[in-house]
Amino acid sequence: MKVSLTVNERPVEADLPANTLLSDLIRGHLGLTGTHVGCDTSQCGACTVHLNGRAVKSCTILAAQAQGAAVTTIEGIGAPGNLHPMQAAFQDAHGLQCGFCTPGMIMAAIDLVQNAGPLDETKVREGLEGNLCRCTGYHNIVKAVLSAAERL
Amino acid sequence: MYEFDYHHPDSVAAAIALRAGAADGSYLAGGMTLLPTLKQRLASPSDLIDLAGVTGLTGIEVTADRVTIGAMTRHAEVAASEQIKGSIPALAFLASQIGDTQVRNRGTLGGSVANSDPSADYPAAVIGLGATLQTDHRTIAAEDYFQDLFQTALEEGELIRSIAFPIPRRAAYRKFPNPASRYAVVGVFVAQFAAGVRVGVTGAGPCAFRPAEFEAALNQRLDPAALDDVVIDHDRFNSDMHASAEYRGNLLRVMARRAVADLLAQPA
Numbered sequence: 001m002k003v004s005l006t007v008n009e010r011p012v013e014a015d016l017p018a019n020t021l022l023s024d025l026i027r028g029h030l031g032l033t034g035t036h037v038g039c040d041t042s043q044c045g046a047c048t049v050h051l052n053g054r055a056v057k058s059c060t061i062l063a064a065q066a067q068g069a070a071v072t073t074i075e076g077i078g079a080p081g082n083l084h085p086m087q088a089a090f091q092d093a094h095g096l097q098c099g100f101c102t103p104g105m106i107m108a109a110i111d112l113v114q115n116a117g118p119l120d121e122t123k124v125r126e127g128l129e130g131n132l133c134r135c136t137g138y139h140n141i142v143k144a145v146l147s148a149a150e151r152l
Numbered sequence: 153m154y155e156f157d158y159h160h161p162d163s164v165a166a167a168i169a170l171r172a173g174a175a176d177g178s179y180l181a182g183g184m185t186l187l188p189t190l191k192q193r194l195a196s197p198s199d200l201i202d203l204a205g206v207t208g209l210t211g212i213e214v215t216a217d218r219v220t221i222g223a224m225t226r227h228a229e230v231a232a233s234e235q236i237k238g239s240i241p242a243l244a245f246l247a248s249q250i251g252d253t254q255v256r257n258r259g260t261l262g263g264s265v266a267n268s269d270p271s272a273d274y275p276a277a278v279i280g281l282g283a284t285l286q287t288d289h290r291t292i293a294a295e296d297y298f299q300d301l302f303q304t305a306l307e308e309g310e311l312i313r314s315i316a317f318p319i320p321r322r323a324a325y326r327k328f329p330n331p332a333s334r335y336a337v338v339g340v341f342v343a344q345f346a347a348g349v350r351v352g353v354t355g356a357g358p359c360a361f362r363p364a365e366f367e368a369a370l371n372q373r374l375d376p377a378a379l380d381d382v383v384i385d386h387d388r389f390n391s392d393m394h395a396s397a398e399y400r401g402n403l404l405r406v407m408a409r410r411a412v413a414d415l416l417a418q419p420a
Contacts, residue, residue, distance in 0.1 A: 021191075
């Protein structure tokens with residue numbers, strides 16, 4: 001079936017099987033492999049992107065459900081040398097080790113800062129419940145998000 | 153995922169016609185349960201009928217005595233709604249505790265209630281507040297709706313349009329979340345109305361229910377301690393890798409006591 005949407009502000013049209021996931025469209029068809037698929041069972045949040053400005057797990061949405069939507073992936077928010085403030089905060093606070101969960105963490109954290117109101121440590125931890133990290137123990141991730149919340 | 157045909161109708165009538173015409177059709181609301189189910193190949197519908205574009209299924213309306221929420225309203229909208237926080241704050245709180253941020257941005261009231269997962273949060277409020285479900289062709293009282301494990305009063309192809317929640321004097325919700333899934337191992341919604349106290353329970357049994365013995369005790373004395381000596385029959389409670397039936401029986405009392413304490417902390 002035909003799907004048209006925007007990804008990182010670029011119009012995208014694709015003719016896909018109906019059972020194509022948004023994560024497969026993003027990674028397989030568009031080659032935007034910054035969006036990671038960790039668990040593929042809707043638990044880990046590594047595949048988090050923004051759909052019309054809100055964080056969603058792209059492995060748990062059909063590409064067809066994104067018809068007409070504006071999707072933003074990690075590639076759409078910053079670039080080497082021109083990092084998004086959330087990316088810079090993760091770098092400064094050592095909010096990553098292996099980096100696999102980081103794109104999802106950053107996309108979820110941006111939604112949190114933009115939509116959750118004033119943040120404290122508890123709210124950041126609750127807000128990132130949908131994102132799992134196997135390395136850091138979350139401590140520096142929380143620090144990074146709180147630091148970025150002041151810059152954003 | 154197995155293959156299916158995908159449809160995105162724009163009206164309730166068109167959705168129902170598509171469902172009726174499908175060999176083995178399934179409505180798609182937020183997809184937070186259905187899509188993982190399809191990905192694990194635990195279901196193989198011939199047709200998915202996406203309700204996201206159907207007009208008249210979203211929105212929140214508050215009158216003097218009830219809050220009516222469109223079936224396709226997402227959890228994040230209910231959690232953030234100033235109207236609901238002002239009329240039934242416990243309902244907004246319940247929505248804020250479902251799953252995680254990403255799930256709340258997609259999952260819907262109607263999807264949760266239609267699926268009737270034994271550990272879903274919303275059913276506790278639906279039955280605890282005595283809500284009324286408006287479907288495409290009738291109304292269903294909460295008492296008649298939840299029937300057994302994943303079994304509801306919905307007929308084949310019947311579609312929930314909205315759910316109307318009576319506004320209580322005070323209410324509170326407490327759950328013990330599974331640390332991995334955030335589903336309620338046990339969740340208890342307690343609501344105080346002029347006519348008495350109602351209790352809705354999720355997670356403990358095969359579907360949401362009202363524990364008559366808790367309601368009787370709380371109607372005599374609205375105090376957490378009133379539940380201390382109530383005998384809990386956990387024979388039909390769920391028992392799985394997360395919790396035994398006996399443990400769920402204990403959690404039921406603990407969560408109910410905490411919910412009553414939260415309720416009493418609010419102005420009468």
